[in-house]
Amino acid sequence: MQRFFGIVVTVLVLLSIVYVPVRAGEVPYVYDPTVPATALSVIALYRVHNYGYVLDGCTWLQELKTPDGAWAYRYGMAPQAKYTALAVMALMRGESVAEGMFNRTIHAGVYWLLYKQSDNGSFGDYTDTALAVVALREYEKFKYSWIPVKKAIQNGLYYLQTHRPRTTMDKIFGDMALGDLQGLESIEATGVNGLYKAFAMAYLTRKSVQINSALDDPASLALLLYATGDKRYETDLIKKVHFGFWGVLKYQPPDLLEVATLPGFSDLTPIACPYMEKVKPQFEWERVVLSGYYVECNESVSFTGIDYSKLKPWMIAEMARINHLLGRPYGDEVRYLTEHMESGWGNFFNTAYVVWVLSDLNVTLNYTEPLNWLVTNLTDKYPNYYYAYALMDFHRFNYTSAFNVTYSIIRSRQNPSGAWGYTAGSPGNLKSTAEILRALRAVGLANTTAYQRGYRFIRSFLYANIPAVMSNGTSITLRNAVFFRIKNGIYLGNTTGTLNTSGLDGYVVMYPMVHPLIVNTTPVGGFTAGSPWKALSSGGGNRTGGWGPYAFYLGGMGLLVIVGAYLAVVRRKRKKSGSRKSRK
Known part of the structure; x- marks a missing residue:
């Protein structure tokens, strides 16, 4: 029995097991x-x-x-x-x-x-x-x-x-x-x-x-x-x-999808969309607000049964834009908006967004009145993304003076980091920054310092540069990395920068050494795993995969039962033997 409990079974993890390394280069770190x-x-x-x-x-x-x-x-x-x-x-x-x-x-x-x-x-x-x-x-x-x-x-x-x-x-x-x-x-x-x-x-x-x-x-x-x-x-x-x-x-899927519409950020779409698919709108306005993101993820969008009177004007314009993208009629939305126009559509953002959508759809309309309303109400007191749509409107209709004022406000609102927040002086965020960059690009200002600073902010905020491990036979190198060495199931310590892999089970690389971004394990000869428990069959850590320490308790109980039964038989035999001797 002692020999049985002393057995240690070792399972070799062969190199044929699929292990996917972390890809090198500048990658989304989200x-x-x-x-x-x-x-x-x-x-x-x-x-x-x-x-x-x-x-x-x-x-x-x-x-x-x-x-x-x-x-x-x-x-x-x-x-x-x-x-x-x-x-x-x-x-x-x-x-x-x-x-x-x-x-x-x-x-x-x-x-x-x-x-x-x-x-x-x-x-x-x-x-x-x-x-x-x-x-x-x-x-x-x-x-x-x-x-x-x-x-x-x-x-x-x-x-x-x-x-x-x-x-x-x-x-x-x-x-x-x-x-x-x-x-x-x-x-x-x-x-x-x-x-x-x-x-x-x-x-x-x-x-x-x-x-x-x-x-x-x-x-x-x-x-x-x-x-x-x-x-x-x-x-x-x-x-x-x-x-x-x-x-x-780390970030809201809609925010990543806003960024993904900018050149150079399309790799964020497959990251955000699986999460976006799980977002189920509960109200009519949510169906509209989220519709653009669903379209970006190739998800179906339905506006059936939505009551226009319960929506803000920009939401109705958004319905028209989405229907156009999907090749569906959008006349009802346009008709409702034109019938409910009073100089503008209520406030600065609603008016700017509706003008942007309707003019983009080539809707025939006298835009002078809503544009003049925007000019009259152009101040520096609005949230930053309001100015993105006003900038595109003023550019499209050649309102040069209003365009310059709007662009000046946008530049003055840019944070030292290069980002734009919700309002002047507020911390930078992805959505506001992406909307303003999209507007700057649409009006031909992608080569400006403001655009480049905003672009660099998003790049540095969402991406990490993961260097490749350089290999030369059994020698591997990665600067500013620490390598943890494992041989015969034992941790041998770590080394920095360079590692000789000869004879190792494998190694773990952590980069960088402080505030790591990645941890990546690579098998060399194959990893082994001995039981971490004092008894063979305990803890889910035995070589066959195990299930928990209750295996020890259950196994121990079973062993006690067997031993108890054995001792009972021995005592009974001895008792009978003693009885026979007493009779003689």
């Missing part, structure tokens, strides 16, 4: 790493032996921790026990691939959890407490654990047993921490809660759980992969990795 998505992805990918991405995610998690060793949803937010627990669980798995690389960070996270625990046993809310208990149970069986956590686990379990869960997610993770499989099976859960339930059941039973879901965010795909082990979810999850992490879009 995502933020989040701890739950990255940690869950690590846990799921570890189960299917995709150790390269495990190291990517764990290296990012080390960078995302707070100075006191904890984790928040995103860096810069307040740390919480639930996210710290998930990060610690992920890092313990990463430690089995690169022994010594994440050890200190794991211990720091455990210390923070112990510090966070209240006198009543909680680590925050119910889910915080449940996940903290799960993580500490794993740590208790962790091969390199030395911090006493048994009392903290007992107190956490006491809290879970004496308090009622408030939400479905509370109940799921509470049952997971308590090991209550029967209670877990009885939970009615749909949507993302259904995925959490499947994850928890797979964790407790060490068996695949069949579940399907249309959810395709990174965290959901990670839960699906862990629960089912289905390779298609692994493929989909890898498609969601960004520079070594999993996270969320």
Whole structure:
């Protein structure tokens, strides 16, 4: 039996496993790493032996921790026990691939959890407490654990047993921490809660759980992969990795699509559109305001049943513009606008936008009256994007003096960064800057300093220059980068700038060394993963992918039953033997 528990099975990750490197060059950098998505992805990918991405995610998690060793949803937010627990669980798995690389960070996270625990046993809310208990149970069986956590686990379990869960997610993770499989099976859960339930059941039973879901965010795909082990979810999850992490879009999809209409930024469209497709308008005005972005993403647009009287004039003009782009009639919108014109259309922006659309559609109209209204009401008190459409109107109709005044206002409103904000002096934003740049380009001012400064702002704001790793045989070079070396499953330390890859399992490169933009793992001989747990079949970290520390408890219970039965038989035989001797 001792020999059995001493066996260590090693799984070699062959180079034939698909691993996609980060592409070099100037690329959109528009995502933020989040701890739950990255940690869950690590846990799921570890189960299917995709150790390269495990190291990517764990290296990012080390960078995302707070100075006191904890984790928040995103860096810069307040740390919480639930996210710290998930990060610690992920890092313990990463430690089995690169022994010594994440050890200190794991211990720091455990210390923070112990510090966070209240006198009543909680680590925050119910889910915080449940996940903290799960993580500490794993740590208790962790091969390199030395911090006493048994009392903290007992107190956490006491809290879970004496308090009622408030939400479905509370109940799921509470049952997971308590090991209550029967209670877990009885939970009615749909949507993302259904995925959490499947994850928890797979964790407790060490068996695949069949579940399907249309959810395709990174965290959901990670839960699906862990629960089912289905390779298609692994493929989909890898498609969601960004520079070594999993996270969320930093910017609003409409803002990126505004920028994408400018020359040189079309690569933002395929990034923004998948998010835009999930935005479902609730009101009539939203259907109109978002319609241009749907068209940009080749999505269908319908204005059926919209009441013009409930819309602003510029929205009705936008309906006409979109219908024209889609090759549909727009006469009703034009007729409504012309019938409701009174010098202008209510305010400066409505009038400027309607004139811009109708004149662009070659609608026959006496534009003198609304243009004169714009000239009379031209002041420096409007939001910046108002002037973009006025500039194009004055240029189109040769209102030179008004054009010059408008252009002067636009230039005076440009921030030192090159961006334009919502109003004068406000922080620069993408939408206002893109609208003004589009207007400057339309009136032939793309070669001006104002345009070039605005363009450079967007370029520097949304893009990062990722240099290529230079390779010469077994020597690779990347200036201002740090290379983490892994050999025979052990972290050998790091080197900067240059690395000799000879004999390595692989390496992790982080660029730049301070405030990293990318983490990229490259296999050389192939990564190995030993069990991170003190017992072979515990923690989801065994060489076959594992499911959690409950394997140790269940396996231990089974072993005790077998040993107990064996001892009972031996005692019975001895007793019978003794009885025979006494009879003789």
